[in-house]
Amino acid sequence: MEKRLFMKGNEALGYGAIKAGCRYYFGYPITPQNDIPEYFSKHMAKVEGCFIQAESEVASINMILGASAAGARAMTSSSSPGVSLMQEGISYLAGSELPAVIVNITRSGPGLGGISASQGDYFQATRGGGHGDYRTIVLAPHSVQEMHDLAMLAFDLADLYRNPVVILADAVLGQMNETLEDRPYKPIDLPPKNWTLTGASGRKPNLIKSLYLKEGEMEKHNWKLFEKYQGMKKEIRFEVSGVEDARMIVAAFGTSARVAKTAIQIARSQGLKVGLFRPITLFPFPSQALLDLSQRTKKFISIEMNTGQMVEDVKLSVARDADVHFYGHPPGSPPVPEELFEAIQKVY
Numbered sequence: 414m415e416k417r418l419f420m421k422g423n424e425a426l427g428y429g430a431i432k433a434g435c436r437y438y439f440g441y442p443i444t445p446q447n448d449i450p451e452y453f454s455k456h457m458a459k460v461e462g463c464f465i466q467a468e469s470e471v472a473s474i475n476m477i478l479g480a481s482a483a484g485a486r487a488m489t490s491s492s493s494p495g496v497s498l499m500q501e502g503i504s505y506l507a508g509s510e511l512p513a514v515i516v517n518i519t520r521s522g523p524g525l526g527g528i529s530a531s532q533g534d535y536f537q538a539t540r541g542g543g544h545g546d547y548r549t550i551v552l553a554p555h556s557v558q559e560m561h562d563l564a565m566l567a568f569d570l571a572d573l574y575r576n577p578v579v580i581l582a583d584a585v586l587g588q589m590n591e592t593l594e595d596r597p598y599k600p601i602d603l604p605p606k607n608w609t610l611t612g613a614s615g616r617k618p619n620l621i622k623s624l625y626l627k628e629g630e631m632e633k634h635n636w637k638l639f640e641k642y643q644g645m646k647k648e649i650r651f652e653v654s655g656v657e658d659a660r661m662i663v664a665a666f667g668t669s670a671r672v673a674k675t676a677i678q679i680a681r682s683q684g685l686k687v688g689l690f691r692p693i694t695l696f697p698f699p700s701q702a703l704l705d706l707s708q709r710t711k712k713f714i715s716i717e718m719n720t721g722q723m724v725e726d727v728k729l730s731v732a733r734d735a736d737v738h739f740y741g742h743p744p745g746s747p748p749v750p751e752e753l754f755e756a757i758q759k760v761y
Contacts, residue, residue: 421557421589426449426560431456434568437488438450439487446516471498478513488567494524497542503549513577514567514568529744533719546635550579551581552694553666576641649702652693654677661757661760661761664724665691690702700726724737724739
């Protein structure tokens with residue numbers, strides 16, 4: 414039987430990352446993710462890893478690019494405006510087909526905002542965020558357990574697809590303490606990293622780049638990336654509950670989904686047949702699963718800690734005759750179950 418630990422979300426993420434073989438962490442402090450670099454600064458030396466507090470977020474993401482090109486498992490973390498500063502580097506990683514894990518423990522915005530929890534970075538994470546025609550796999554944990562487990566998964570997916578993977582959490586998940594099962598890291602089968610820049614003794618030199626200037630080269634490269642992003646759809650993950658008899662389905666991710674689960678329990682106790690759809694991969698989004706649900710359930714409500722972002726993907730996914738509503742709770746204090754229950758009642 415696996416032992417159980419009591420950990421903060423940010424620390425559980427670092428613990429899972431080191432178990433998965435992360436040996437290089439570069440980052441810059443910003444609240445509310447500071448427990449992550451603190452964790453790595455304490456524990457990296459124990460596994461002969463490298464921790465560097467970079468001079469900026471721009472520096473840290475480019476250090477990630479260098480470590481990844483050499484074949485290392487590397488990650489960085491930040492919170493909202495810090496991740497905005499990394500966008501050029503993330504685009505270079507995607508264009509160079511380099512694996513990396515980027516963690517965003519989101520805070521409120523726009524602008525400097527505040528340190529309260531928010532889900533306002535959904536568009537930034539799922540639409541690429543930086544310049545060019547690229548995508549990143551986006552994983553959305555909703556518990557300390559998933560902060561740990563998805564950290565391990567993120568490194569495997571990054572290596573499998575040679576692509577950046579974003580873990581999109583928020584201040585609540587990062588700062589809360591919760592028990593977790595200390596699950597071992599079980600790697601998936603991965604192709605050899607024969608593309609790395611490790612010295613060309615005994616082989617032809619490798620070339621890693623995102624600059625393509627010859628006629629037709631850039632178009633060919635973009636279609637190659639597009640096919641890879643299409644292939645990522647096999648990695649879709651989601652959770653459903655209470656959907657078999659549901660007259661209405663709540664779509665929510667992350668902290669909103671945690672609160673929504675309690676609100677749905679209240680609704681069920683009042684005789685309202687409400688189910689939950691929780692995407693774990695925000696990209697690729699579980700569109701087919703939502704479409705299938707909308708064949709028998711026609712009423713949906715997307716609950717988010719913003720003014721309306723994932724709701725667009727919900728509307729694009731469901732059947733044309735489905736009725737999609739939105740309830741937003743912009744940054745500040747997270748919503749409470751009773752508040753969400755009232756929103757469910759109004760739409761039901």
